[in-house]
Amino acid sequence: MEVRARAPGKIILSGEHAVVHGSTAVAASINLYTQVSLRIAGDSESGDRLLKLQLKDVGLEFSWPTGRVREALPELSTPSASSPTTCSPEFMKSIAALVEEQNIPEANGGLAAGVSAFLWLYASIQGCKPATVVVTSDLPLGAGLGSSAAFCVALSGAFLALSDAVSWNVDLNHPAWLSFGENDLELINRWAFEGEKIIHGKPSGVDNTVSTFGNMIMFKSGNLTRIKPNVPLRMLITNTRVGRNTKALVAGVSERTLRHPDAMTYVFNAIDSISKELSSIIQLPAPSEVAVTEKEAKLEELMEMNQGMLQCIGVSHTSIEAVLQTTLKYKLTSKLTGAGGGGCVLTLLPSLLAGNVVDKVIAELESCGFQCLIAGIGGNGVEVCFNSRPDFF
Numbered sequence: 461m462e463v464r465a466r467a468p469g470k471i472i473l474s475g476e477h478a479v480v481h482g483s484t485a486v487a488a489s490i491n492l493y494t495q496v497s498l499r500i501a502g503d504s505e506s507g508d509r510l511l512k513l514q515l516k517d518v519g520l521e522f523s524w525p526t527g528r529v530r531e532a533l534p535e536l537s538t539p540s541a542s543s544p545t546t547c548s549p550e551f552m553k554s555i556a557a558l559v560e561e562q563n564i565p566e567a568n569g570g571l572a573a574g575v576s577a578f579l580w581l582y583a584s585i586q587g588c589k590p591a592t593v594v595v596t597s598d599l600p601l602g603a604g605l606g607s608s609a610a611f612c613v614a615l616s617g618a619f620l621a622l623s624d625a626v627s628w629n630v631d632l633n634h635p636a637w638l639s640f641g642e643n644d645l646e647l648i649n650r651w652a653f654e655g656e657k658i659i660h661g662k663p664s665g666v667d668n669t670v671s672t673f674g675n676m677i678m679f680k681s682g683n684l685t686r687i688k689p690n691v692p693l694r695m696l697i698t699n700t701r702v703g704r705n706t707k708a709l710v711a712g713v714s715e716r717t718l719r720h721p722d723a724m725t726y727v728f729n730a731i732d733s734i735s736k737e738l739s740s741i742i743q744l745p746a747p748s749e750v751a752v753t754e755k756e757a758k759l760e761e762l763m764e765m766n767q768g769m770l771q772c773i774g775v776s777h778t779s780i781e782a783v784l785q786t787t788l789k790y791k792l793t794s795k796l797t798g799a800g801g802g803g804c805v806l807t808l809l810p811s812l813l814a815g816n817v818v819d820k821v822i823a824e825l826e827s828c829g830f831q832c833l834i835a836g837i838g839g840n841g842v843e844v845c846f847n848s849r850p851d852f853f
């Protein structure tokens with residue numbers, strides 16, 4: 461039995477970090493995906509009874525005898541695919557032992573958390589069956605574009621697609637990406653959130669939610685509101701290539717909040733207002749070109765204000781400031797996206813901006829060693845394909 465799942469990365473237009481503390485965030489999926497292929501060995505197949513994980517983006521492969529997984533996690537021999545559960549500290553200890561046995565290279569420090577999330581999701585949803593899981597991604601890892609959420613959503617999507625918790629009443633031989641039903645998406649999202657908890661510590665859930673459901677969303681305290689944009693949003697994404705770790709940045713903001721609770725509450729409230737205003741501007745009907753230009757000017761101002769708040773809570777970085785300064789030379793507005801501390805920066809490209817200005821700003825940013833891309837915004841969320849024709853992908 462074999463299936464592939466893909467889940468998109470995301471940009472946060474407004475509200476990162478504050479969303480962890482109950483403020484509103486606005487986020488959209490982008491057309492860069494993490495793909496997971498899952499092949500479960502049939503009972504009749506001979507050979508090693510192994511659970512294999514190939515992480516193509518980092519060129520690493522791990523495997524565990526399924527007996528070893530069962531011995532470490534005996535309670536999960538009977539999986540509970542339809543009831544997402546949090547990995548308890550006791551389970552985390554057993555998983556840490558399974559991960560340690562794999563001797564992950566020091567240079568791939570953050571990877572252990574991703575491998576732990578994989579083990580938790582696989583054993584909880586599929587139990588201890590022998591299988592091969594292959595992960596590939598278009599997303600830069602640990603750069604603010606939601607690679608951890610896309611990883612957890614694609615894993616959950618693939619594992620659930622071949623579980624009893626999801627039933628299919630479509631032609632599975634159809635060579636196309638298939639969408640899940642609404643209830644299945646809810647289930648994938650809840651499992652992916654459990655995976656994100658292992659990677660992030662204290663995620664708000666915005667990243668897994670936008671990766672699961674796609675399009676553009678407003679997210680506050682675990683609740684999602686779908687947004688239908690009426691502005692043709694075009695964003696330049698600049699990867700500063702400065703590595704960072706979302707877990708550490710989120711923890712840093714929580715520590716600052718403990719030290720300065722009153723001041724930080726004002727900042728989180730201001731960000732909440734910025735996100736709400738941003739989402740209402742994006743959704744206003746667009747009768748004329750002038751109205752679009754006016755809306756873009758307002759969006760730029762809100763992005764600038766949000767970036768100021770993000771600097772205030774301690775998650776900007778000299779590399780981010782360098783991108784801001786460079787784009788400002790071309791009268792363009794930018795803000796960090798995702799957890800900050802390096803990673804990616806968004807620059808609004810207004811609809812009347814001349815193509816040669818875009819080329820010039822990209823050339824200047826790339827001459828500083830940054831990497832630029834323009835991704836499609838607001839596509840589908842998680843999808844699966846059961847057709848294994850190699851030419852389809």
Ligand SMILES: Nc1ncnc2c1ncn2[C@@H]1O[C@H](COP(=O)(O)OP(=O)(O)OP(=O)(O)O)[C@@H](O)[C@H]1O
Nearest residue numbers: 570571574597602603604605606607608706798799
């Ligand atoms: N394709 C992948 N292969 C293996 N591990 C991955 C992959 N994608 C994500 N991960 C895991 O997610 C971690 C990066 O997550 P992190 O939350 O720090 O960054 P991000 O999700 O890219 O950015 P942000 O949370 O700001 O959007 C990696 O260290 C790894 O554990």
Ligand SMILES: C[C@@](O)(CCO)CC(=O)[O-]
Nearest residue numbers: 476477663664665798799
């Ligand atoms: C920094 C953060 O707000 C967004 C990371 O993309 C963390 C979260 O919401 O879980």
Ligand SMILES: [Mg+2]
Nearest residue numbers: 606608609706
């Ligand atoms: Mg992440």
